Structures are given as structure tokens and as C-alpha cells.
Amino acid sequence: MIKKIVLLAAALTAGLGLIGCSHQSQQKASPGGKVLKIGFLYVGPKDDFGYNQSHAEGAAEIAQLPNVKIVEQENVPETVDVEKAMEGMIVQDGVSVIFATSFGYWDHVLKVALKYPNVKFFHCGGLYQADKDPPNVYSYFGYIEEGQYLNGIAAGYASKTGKLGFIAAKPIPQVLENINAFTLGARSVNPKATTTVVFTGGWSMPTQEANAANSLIDKGIDVITMHVDSPKVIVQTCEQRGVFVAGYHADQSSLAPKEYLTGAIWNWGAVYKTIVADIQAGKDPSHFIRGGMKDGFVKMAPFGPGVSATAKTKIESVLGKMMKGEFVIFKGPLKDNTGKVVIPAGTSEVQTDPVLEKMNYLVQGVIGSTGM
């Protein structure tokens, strides 16, 4: 019996292998040497109304460029899967540039990059260190907390109760920075505003996100924003329950035509175009690519009906300062929500300040705890 299974399975395996070999010769070589083949990897679905969609939209923009061909793979876990997916793109599809768009891909990118020194690896969110990381690795990210600050202004004006809600994945520095920026924005126009934060514990937990939204609304919170991979469920819940929502990652206005205020959204198309143009011109891009509103890395979604004229004027004036590089979100004196001074008076932490990448506190006005 076992012999039979072994034989049959071996035959099946060999058969698949043969199909494989015979088919491989038919694989098309890319015409002309000039076409730049680029691979994109996403940790979730490409149409998640959020993080992954924002990258896929950027990829779609560069797919339109002449002499560019892209291959994409979605739902790639941050395990050996991503290493094999990147290697597969290189070995099986012949890509010479890879965009690894999830933060958790970082260690895997560093590992695979050593093996393929002629391929350029761009990683979203990593902290590239020239003295120890491979020379064919590049990291890029955007100062999206500027968008959350502006979301905060919109929320501060729109809220009647002064009680705002923030649904977040995990208490990590990037997320804390957004919660704090949102709260500072809101309190700049309504000093009594508070932000109640709920951590769901994961990047994509639709059930917990919906529960969090409902329980925040039940507590009298009337504007919600978020930092999770796919804000879809939260935005839909807010629309149904009739409370305002400020979006994140991608434009979700179509999901909540009545309640969507505005949103902090990525503009990866612009970033990817610059990088691709550099590569096509034979230039080596910077290894540490960062930018905010001023640089076109992030932008705001169009205003919804809930944003008053006063709020619009205020947002546009702050945005104007951001576009000139004159606006600093994190400056002293700043206290955390336990009353401890985290930035002394007279100190400004501008957006490029590396200390911000280690943020471990919630500012005054935030109801919640980092659990650290």
C-alpha cells in the first residue's frame, strides 16, 4: 500500500516537473535591454482601501511609464515567503528593482539583498544605516503625521462633544506619532479636546476594528480616525452610525460620502516616479528617502461636507506653512498624558529628527496607555 502511494506520488511529482521543464523554454525574454522590470510586494490585498492599495496605486502609476514593466504579489507574509517571493521575482521574472512595501519585510530584504548585489531593493519604512546595511538597499517613507495633524484640526472643529477616537494597531513609534500629531492638531483649535485611543493588537483585524468603532461611538465620541492597514470597516461603521471620520492611507471618501471629513493619504506614485526616473537615468537614488507634504510624499483627501469654512481656512493655512517647511508639530513645552515633560520648552523636534522615530509616549489629551 505504502509502496503504491510512494510510486504514484513520485509519478505525480515527476509529471509536474516535466510540465515545468517543457514549459520553461517558452518563457518570453524581455524585448530589448531597456525595459526596467520592477517587482512590488504587498503584505495584504491590493484593494484594501488602505495601506496596500496606496502602494498598488503608486505601482499602477509607474506601470504606465514607457520601458517599465511591473510584476506584483499581494498577501505576502513577513516570513520566508517574502524572501522566496523576492527571489522568485529576480530569478523567474528577471526584475532588477524591488519595492518591498511592508515594514516587516526589512530583515528579509537585508538578507536577500546580500545574495543579489545587482538588484536594487527599496524598502518602505526601514531605517537604512550606511555603515552596516548592503549598498543595494534603499529605504523610503513619508512624514504622514503631518496629515494626521491636519486631520486633527478638521476633527477638532467638527466635534460637538470634544471627544475624539483613534483606533490603532499597535503602540509602536510610527503609530504613537500619528496619535500624538492628531491630538495636537485637534487641541490647537479646541484645547479641551481629548483623544481616546484603542489598540486592536494587529494590522488587519476588521472585527476588532468595528467593535472598537462602535464602543467609541457608544461612549459619545463623535469623530474617529485610525492607523490600521485597511480603514474600510471603521469608515463604513462611522458612516452607518452617523459620526465623522477622518481617513488614513488611501482616499476612503467613497465609503462615507456624508461623514468623511478628509484624510491623510500617501502619494506613492510621485515617489516611485522619481525613483524610477533616477534609475533610468543611471543615477543612484538616495539610500534614505523621506519626505512630507512639501515633497509630495503625502497629501490630503478632498474635504467632505462636514468640514466648515473656518476649518478649511485653518487647515489650508497650516498646510501652507508645511509646504514651506516652516511648521513643526513636536515642539516644547510638551507633556505626555501622565504629566511628564517629554519635550522641554524651547526645543523643536523637526520632522527629520531621528528622536521622533523612537517615540514612546502619548501626549496630554490622549486617553489611553502605550502599555510600555
Place this chain on the structure above:
Amino acid sequence: MVTAAALLKRNVSKTGIGAQLGAILAAVVLFAVFLVLQGKSPWGVLADMGIGAFGSSFAWQNTLVRAAPLLLTALCTLIPAQLGLVIIGNEGAWLLGGLATSVLGASLPPSWGIGGLLLSLAAAAVAGGFWIGLAGAGRQWRGVDPTISSLLLYYVAWGVFLFLVEGPLRDPQSLNEPSTFPLPKEFLMSSLPGTSVHAGLLVGIAACLLAWFVFFRTRLGFDARIVGENERLGATLGLRRSLLVVGACAVGGACAGLAGGIQIAAINHASNASLNAGVGFSGILVAFLARQRPLAVLLVALLVGGLQASGGFVQRDHNLPDATISVFQGLLFLSVLWAEAFRRDPSGGNK
């Protein structure tokens, strides 16, 4: 899933090989229909699945690296199945095994070298064994259904894992991706010479061979299978059912825990949320497709590993959604379960 598992609860390996292959063929045909509905040529996609899994040396390595942990996580279902228990909490043992290796590995002195690695992996086996052993103990002494309890224990394991990794055991350096402290480089497992496949593959193969030997060539294994076939007969013969049941669950859990530990030592180096990637759950599929036969696991793990390896290639070359391979895996699993169910007469006996 649970109902399906219940169908298979007894006499798991009674279906003929013909029915089994018929089921696999039926799954391929259903999958081809699915591809046509998606507007794709089934031949093109199936051929590319062959390329993606076995078409090149890279593809083979990709397949083997995925098959390696499946060999061990499959045993977590397979070993208790010899005693008639359906265990599906493999992922929980895998997670706690990985965590145990991380914790011990990062606290032992690096100078211990290979000894430190072996101790850390032993910790993984103990953790996984304890966890699934709980399901066995619940079954034996409290009559708790081990299928349900092992699944529920997975959720507990995941909660404990996340709490520890992102709380007390967090490496403060792991800023935006909370993780435990990484293993020292002295404890990392190397690849087999000339490949990117880690030595865990050999451990998995050895474990499957050992499982076959124990169950089909030793008195202990024979006793266990008697208890699995007929509880009353086992009791009449004076076999110590409780020891066998709890022991089989613990050994199965130890295999899945060891797989998680090897994953840390060979690939991830630190525990974080990304460890929860379904490798334990895929082990259930492998065990059922292999009809709970240890030697068949060797081949089925290769096929399932190949299927997963080809997923990315098919997605990129045919612009198919990522779920395509999951659809195929699901069809395979259902077909095999249906084949079992159709052969069973309503009274519960076998034709």
C-alpha cells in the same frame, strides 16, 4: 472544518488509494473549472504551477524550504490520529515552540554554540508537547473533545504569544515591529551545503521515518494503533490508554513545537507576530492528504510545499489573485474528506 474532521475521526486510513487519487483528480478538475471561470487557461496555469514548484533548482529549493516545517507540523495531527484523536491546534504548538526557542536561545551564553542551539530547540519541543498534551489530558480525564480544545488552545497560545512578545519579552530595539531579542549568531541553523534549504528538512524527514518505524515496527506503536482502532479491545488487553493518548498528543505537539523552534533558529531569528503564518494549519492538510501515513507525509509535504511555492509565480505571471492557491488547497482538502465520507456507511462502519 470541525465537522469534516469529525467525519475522519475514526479509521482515518481505511479509504483506498484509488479513492484518494480520484479525490485529488477531482480537485484538479474543479480547480480547472475555477480557472476557466476566471478567464484563464487551465493548462497555462497548471503548467506554471509545475514550473513554480519543480521547474528549476530555485523552484526546488523554494518548495523544500516550505515542505520542511510541514513535515513536522503534519506529525502533530498524524501521531494522535493513530490513536483516533483529531488534533488541529498545530499552529498553537508551533507558536509556543518558536517563542520557547527565542526566549531560551537569547538568554543562554552564545559560547555554548551548538549545545545552546540544541537546548533551545529542546525547549521548543517541550513547549509544543505541553500544549497539545493539554488537549490529550483534557480528552483522557475530562472527556473534552480534543479537536475543539486543541483549536481553542491555539487562540490562547496566540494571545499569550502576542502579549509576551509585545510586552514583557520585547526587545526595546525592535521599534516598529515588536519582537523578542534575536538569537545570537552562534545558535543559528545553517543551510544545507550549496542550497538555501535549512537543516530542518533533515530533522523533518527523520521524524517522519521515526514515526513510521514506531507505529508500524514496534510493540508500542502497535499497542497505540489497537487503542485507536478499538478502545474496548485495548482495555481488555490491559493497554494503558491514558498514557498512550496523552503521550501521543504530547509527542505530536513536540513535533510542531520543534518546527516553530527551527523556524526561529533557521529563518526568523526572533519571535514576532509574523510567525503566525499558517504553517501549523497547513500541517493538518498534509496529514489528511497523506491519510495519516508517516511515509506518505514525505511526498505530500513536497506537493503542498510545491503548491505554496508556485503561488507567487502563478500570481505574478497570470495576474491571478493570491487566493488562487488557497482555493486549490481548499478543493483538495474537501475532495479528500468527501471521498472518505462517501465510503462510509450511515451506521458508522466501513464498507
